[in-house]
Amino acid sequence: MGLYRRGKIYWFNIKHNGKRIQDSTKTGNKKLAEKIYAKVLVDVVEGKWFQNEAKKRTYDELKERYMREYSYVYKSPNSQLRDVCSFKRLSVFFSGLTLAEITPAKISEYKSLRQSAGAKTGTLAKELEVLRHAFSLAVREWEWMESTPFSKVKIEKAKNKIERWITLEEEKRLLDSSFDWLRRIIIFALNTGMRQNEILTLQWHQVDLFRRSVTLLVTKNREKRTVPLNQTVLELLRASGAVRHISGFVFASQTGTQIHARNLLRAFYLARKKAGLEDVRFHDLRHTFATRLVQAGVDLYKVKELLGHKTITMTMRYAHHCPESLRSSVDVLDSCYNGATVDAVKGKKMVGDAGFEPATSAV
Numbered sequence: 001m002g003l004y005r006r007g008k009i010y011w012f013n014i015k016h017n018g019k020r021i022q023d024s025t026k027t028g029n030k031k032l033a034e035k036i037y038a039k040v041l042v043d044v045v046e047g048k049w050f051q052n053e054a055k056k057r058t059y060d061e062l063k064e065r066y067m068r069e070y071s072y073v074y075k076s077p078n079s080q081l082r083d084v085c086s087f088k089r090l091s092v093f094f095s096g097l098t099l100a101e102i103t104p105a106k107i108s109e110y111k112s113l114r115q116s117a118g119a120k121t122g123t124l125a126k127e128l129e130v131l132r133h134a135f136s137l138a139v140r141e142w143e144w145m146e147s148t149p150f151s152k153v154k155i156e157k158a159k160n161k162i163e164r165w166i167t168l169e170e171e172k173r174l175l176d177s178s179f180d181w182l183r184r185i186i187i188f189a190l191n192t193g194m195r196q197n198e199i200l201t202l203q204w205h206q207v208d209l210f211r212r213s214v215t216l217l218v219t220k221n222r223e224k225r226t227v228p229l230n231q232t233v234l235e236l237l238r239a240s241g242a243v244r245h246i247s248g249f250v251f252a253s254q255t256g257t258q259i260h261a262r263n264l265l266r267a268f269y270l271a272r273k274k275a276g277l278e279d280v281r282f283h284d285l286r287h288t289f290a291t292r293l294v295q296a297g298v299d300l301y302k303v304k305e306l307l308g309h310k311t312i313t314m315t316m317r318y319a320h321h322c323p324e325s326l327r328s329s330v331d332v333l334d335s336c337y338n339g340a341t342v343d344a345v346k347g348k349k350m351v352g353d354a355g356f357e358p359a360t361s362a363v
Contacts, residue, residue: 003025003033003034003037006024008028009024009025009026009027009028010024010027010029010030010033010037011023011024011025012025012033012036012037012040014040014041021040021143022143023040025037053099053143053144053145054098054099054100054144054145054146055098055099055100056098057099057138057144057145058096058097058098058099059090059091059094059095059097059098059099060091060095060096062099062134062135062138062144063087063090063091063134065142066083066130066133066134066137067080067084067087070133070134070137071083076197077197078197078261082126082130083130086126086127086131087130089127090110090127090131093110094106094131099135099138099145102135102149103149104149104150104152104153106149107128107131107149107150107153108153111124111128114127120158121156121157121158122157122158124156125155125156128150128155129155131150132148132150132153132155135148135149135150136148136150163287163317164279164280164281164284164287165284165287165288165291165292166277166280166284166285166288170275170277170280171190171288173275173276173277174186174271174272174275174277174280175187176275177270177271177272177274177275178267178271179267179271181251182264182267182268182271184236184240184251185199185251185264186268186285187232187233187236188233188236188251189282189285189286189289190285190288190289191229191230191232191233192214192227192229192289193227193289193290193306193307194214194227194286195283195286196261196264196282196283198216199251200249200251200258200259200261200264201249202214202216202249202250202251203248203249203250204244204248204250205248207237207250209234209237209238212228212229212234213226213227213228213229214226214229215227216308223308225308227306237250264282265282286307289306289307290303290306290307290315290318293306294318294319300316300318300319301315303315303318
């Protein structure tokens with residue numbers, strides 16, 4: 001704990017009630033820095049430090065630091081883009097406000113305005129979740145506040161979990177309506193269950209045709225994953241790999257660059273409209289992969305590993321598709337029963353049975 005110099009500027013480091021406060025005095029003058037440090041000590045002891053910080057720090061500082069130190073460091077490109085879009089919406093309302101001015105009532109006002117503007121529950125939830133996380137970091141790590149306004153704010157979750165998979169007949173219609181390059185991606189997605197971003201960023205050095213597998217180095221869960229390839233995908237890749245662009249992407253644009261997600265979806269939306277499947281999303285190809293496996297009797301744990309789910313709970317949403325695969329489990333019991341059980345099932349009388357029938361009515 002104390003005052004120290006970092007470069008030409010003096011900084012202070014204070015520990016109080018288990019919390020560490022570290023900040024710059026913004027001056028290279030030692031006497032002035034000592035006065036600032038002494039004032040901060042008094043504010044910390046009297047409990048005014050966090051109140052003052054919340055009044056000095058702004059929403060714009062919160063947004064910029066969150067993107068710089070968290071989103072751009074720990075999140076995938078798609079998640080980063082989602083954060084940028086969320087903050088763009090949030091900034092229209094919160095920009096220019098101090099953190100002290102962003103109260104539960106203010107957040108509630110934002111919710112009402114977005115809902116009246118027609119924002120969907122899921123969209124609004126994503127916007128508020130990123131802001132809530134930023135405030136959590138401001139309290140827990142950055143020491144800008146003592147508590148977050150979201151402790152009194154409820155974020156409604158969207159109740160629209162879609163369970164959509166396509167039939168073989170729908171698959172044919174979709175493929176017949178697709179461009180050649182899109183058709184290859186759809187077939188690949190249906191046979192690997194890989195996510196959209198995993199497919200678009202896939203490069204040839206990740207593909208091992210000899211071992212019949214693809215190694216994903218960066219996934220949504222930030223964990224390395226190996227995906228086995230069936231014969232359909234092997235033939236698809238061998239045909240596609242005859243001409244490889246220097247960029248190395250397995251599914252590349254005409255110029256050899258990575259296919260942009262928006263261009264993929266634009267082509268997909270055209271194909272599904274032509275096929276009469278406008279309720280099908282690209283992500284439903286992943287649902288179809290999992291559903292077909294489960295309906296074929298593949299163990300849920302194996303499906304979990306193939307999908308790259310962190311917990312079996314996420315995979316259990318497909319459990320209702322596998323009554324036939326569960327049948328073999330109870331069939332095992334048929335070989336466990338003794339003769340008495342078999343006789344009882346067939347209605348035969350057992351030794352010692354006096355032949356009494358159950359009463360037909362209560363006495």
